[in-house]
Amino acid sequence: MKGLRLFRLAVWAAVFVLGGFLLISMQFPESQVGRQTTASGTAKVGGPFSLLTPAGKRIDNQSLAGRPYIVFFGFTYCPDICPTTLFELTDLMADLGPDADSFEVLFVTVDPERDTPAALSSYMTSFDSRITALRGSATETENTLKSFSAYAKKVPLETGGYTMDHTAGVFLMRPDGGFTGMMDMHEPRETKLEKLRRLARMANTVQG
């Protein structure tokens, strides 16, 4: 009996601590995420980058200033996670409606060698037109990866050709270019929608 009571007490204590933590993180979402990230030893995310759209328009961290944005890395020779992410973002953006106009969605190819501007522009016609594909030179791509503490590596396949190992998560960025968290495609749909709505609200805050 005593053990059970102690256990209950511990559970309630945990609930209060967790609840308090949630309350704080809801009030200070950005700073809290930033602090957590640093505390857990994760490398810094967010920094300068400069890439081109398939149409040749330059997009960089300066041109995005004042807008929240989403960045993820992939390549068109990816059969699984990249198209899944793109189709899923397309569906989420449809659910969000005009809210999805409040942020930019950037798909950065880690395989500029095969993902030519022509290949990318054709590929992207299958997804929400508000998703922008970005491509850079090898150096520009490398610099972008560095800015997001992301990883990509060319790996030869035994059958010829190659594949790209790459960071698969979706980076959520504040209007000031700072990192506000990741979105994992395995999260419940509602969680993903809420993260995107929060991002959209950041845009409105900046405008107002």
Next chain:
Amino acid sequence: MSLPFKVVLLAGTLCSTAASAHEFSSGAVVIDHPWARVTAASAPVAGAYLTVTNTGSEPDRLLGGSTPIASRIEIHQMTMDDGVARMRLLPDGAEIAPGATIELAPGGMHLMLIGPDRQLVEGDSFKATLEFARSGTIDIEFVIQRTALGGATGDGEHAGHKP
């Protein structure tokens, strides 16, 4: 790893009626619900998935396959490690122990169609032949779906219906 597995289980449950009409067997091997993901315009590759059960008493091995709509089919394994997605060729294919079922599902193993000659569109289907070490070749037909559940993208519970 657990989620793709769950999705497959769910898909298995939801599609049980369709599955009977969408099951192929030869020798000791039974292929259930082969499906391929819709592709983007001019996508150079496509991912395809299925479940294989070995009803025999000897181990068998999925060695690969072919389809008239792509240059070739390879067997790949995806892994996710510290946020990094990796895809590797399974040069020896995939073994199925006697009585065992293996699942090729998003996030795990897949068949990769190299150089599909068309965009894979939801609701369409295409023929393929799989090759097994013991059971030989099996002709199957892949249906094309947007997700494992055949509905909209999203997690298992919410896929297929939108709020």
